[in-house]
Amino acid sequence: MNDSPLAGREAPAHALAVIVTASGRLDERALAELDRHHAFEHLQVNRARFIELARTCMDEVGAQLCDCSWLRMNHLMYIDARLDAVPDGPTRLLVCGLGLAAITADGQFTDDERLVYEHALAHWHVSSDDIAHASLQGWQALPSRS
Numbered sequence: 001m002n003d004s005p006l007a008g009r010e011a012p013a014h015a016l017a018v019i020v021t022a023s024g025r026l027d028e029r030a031l032a033e034l035d036r037h038h039a040f041e042h043l044q045v046n047r048a049r050f051i052e053l054a055r056t057c058m059d060e061v062g063a064q065l066c067d068c069s070w071l072r073m074n075h076l077m078y079i080d081a082r083l084d085a086v087p088d089g090p091t092r093l094l095v096c097g098l099g100l101a102a103i104t105a106d107g108q109f110t111d112d113e114r115l116v117y118e119h120a121l122a123h124w125h126v127s128s129d130d131i132a133h134a135s136l137q138g139w140q141a142l143p144s145r146s
Contacts, residue, residue, distance in 0.1 A: 011085035017053040019099035022116035033105035
């Protein structure tokens, strides 16, 4: 079994961590919002492990995005590798929905957060309507990732 964070069951959590830490920080309100949506259950990763993944993303990319108005090639490669590892459409919708909830939990939607979030939507060919529809149905309606 491949234990790489880019493969297997942690891939959705790692993609979410990239989105959540685009501002270069991991806000407690974002984590609380993820708790409220039972994100860690849905993603099959515990909260502590998600925080580890998020800190890695902050160190490797998030902290560098604050001064950018575009994604540089090295950032794109890092982000796309994590996005590409998410296996299916329903899981991608889940990651986008949880990502949006988390990054707007503080009442702001910063340029760096918007940049990474909108890149994920475009990369996965997901629309805001797709996310709204999935969240109206409830994330529990999405297939299990077992």
